[in-house]
Amino acid sequence: MYRAYGFPPLFLLLTLFLSLSSLPNPSTADTNSFIYGGCSQLTYSPGSAYESNLNSLLTSLVNSATYSSFNKLTFSGSTQQDVVYGLYQCQGDLSMPDCSNCIQRAVSQLGILCPSSTGGAVQLQGCFIKYDNTSFLGVEDKTVVVKKCGPPVSYESDLISQRDAVLNGLASGGGLYRVGGSGEVQGVAQCVGDLSANECQDCLSSAIGRLRSECGAAAYGDMFLGKCYVRYSTGGDHSHGSNGSSSSSSQQNQTSKTLAIIIGMLALVALIIIFVSFISRAIERRNSGGK
Numbered sequence: 001m002y003r004a005y006g007f008p009p010l011f012l013l014l015t016l017f018l019s020l021s022s023l024p025n026p027s028t029a030d031t032n033s034f035i036y037g038g039c040s041q042l043t044y045s046p047g048s049a050y051e052s053n054l055n056s057l058l059t060s061l062v063n064s065a066t067y068s069s070f071n072k073l074t075f076s077g078s079t080q081q082d083v084v085y086g087l088y089q090c091q092g093d094l095s096m097p098d099c100s101n102c103i104q105r106a107v108s109q110l111g112i113l114c115p116s117s118t119g120g121a122v123q124l125q126g127c128f129i130k131y132d133n134t135s136f137l138g139v140e141d142k143t144v145v146v147k148k149c150g151p152p153v154s155y156e157s158d159l160i161s162q163r164d165a166v167l168n169g170l171a172s173g174g175g176l177y178r179v180g181g182s183g184e185v186q187g188v189a190q191c192v193g194d195l196s197a198n199e200c201q202d203c204l205s206s207a208i209g210r211l212r213s214e215c216g217a218a219a220y221g222d223m224f225l226g227k228c229y230v231r232y233s234t235g236g237d238h239s240h241g242s243n244g245s246s247s248s249s250s251q252q253n254q255t256s257k258t259l260a261i262i263i264g265m266l267a268l269v270a271l272i273i274i275f276v277s278f279i280s281r282a283i284e285r286r287n288s289g290g291k
């Protein structure tokens with residue numbers, strides 16, 4: 001007979017673990033949540049001049065994000081082959097601490113996604129960063145990178161006319177960053193800061209036209225083009241954009257970090273208990289086998 005003391009605490013822990021992990025994740029609408037990333041197929045060799053230029057570029061972009069929501073930079077080495085171009089853009093409503101935090105996160109994502117790639121781009125909820133060895137600075141890019149359409153809403157709903165009013169407002173507003181709302185619908189538009197006013201307008205018009213034609217009567221829509229994006233959402237659901245204050249988002253960060261630490265510790269404790277009960281059962285089995 002073995003003692004079953006390993007099981008009640010383990011069961012308790014599992015219950016705790018499951019109830020904790022089924023809590024609503026507070027960071028889903030967070031500034032730093034991942035939207036997309038992409039890398040060029042070409043790679044540079046480790047230790048190359050290109051690599052050190054790229055590291056300098058990324059460091060400078062991270063530094064720049066502490067005081068500016070946009071910057072574009074070029075780092076050139078001794079030869080034309082070592083030139084690296086890069087830029088970042090934070091969404092217009094981010095505070096400087098949030099922008100800086102977002103760009104830091106985006107750069108670390110680039111390192112994970114695109115090790116040794118000559119080019120890469122990452123879009124998080126609140127910021128965009130891109131680098132390459134061919135210049136794309138000041139070049140309009142209307143390629144669809146990510147399109148997401150929510151479930152359709154019923155046609156009698158006011159939401160579609162509100163959605164259209166929001167998109168019209170975004171289309172006619174000026175500037176690189178635009179927000180709008182009508183009834184339950186909120187919208188946000190952002191161009192990368194290297195576009196001229198006309199190029200930005202052209203890029204946003206294209207994104208808005210695509211949202212209308214490709215998302216139809218969807219409850220929310222995201223259209224990320226190469227150099228601009230337009231997003232709308234309904235009734236706080238899938239919300240993004242203008243309503244997150246910096247204090248609440250850093251608080252959310254803190255909460256999810258704490259939660260992750262608690263879950264990690266619980267998992268560790270559970271592993272130790274499984275290990276100890278395994279060992280003690282093995283010893284007991286050996287002892288009873290010896291009798």
Ligand SMILES: *[C@@H]1O[C@H](CO)[C@@H](O)[C@H](O)[C@H]1NC(C)=O
Pocket residue numbers: 042043044080081082118133134
């Ligand atoms: C970019 O890097 C790739 C891979 O090293 C290279 O083949 C290509 O010629 C580079 N492009 C430019 C413009 O330097």
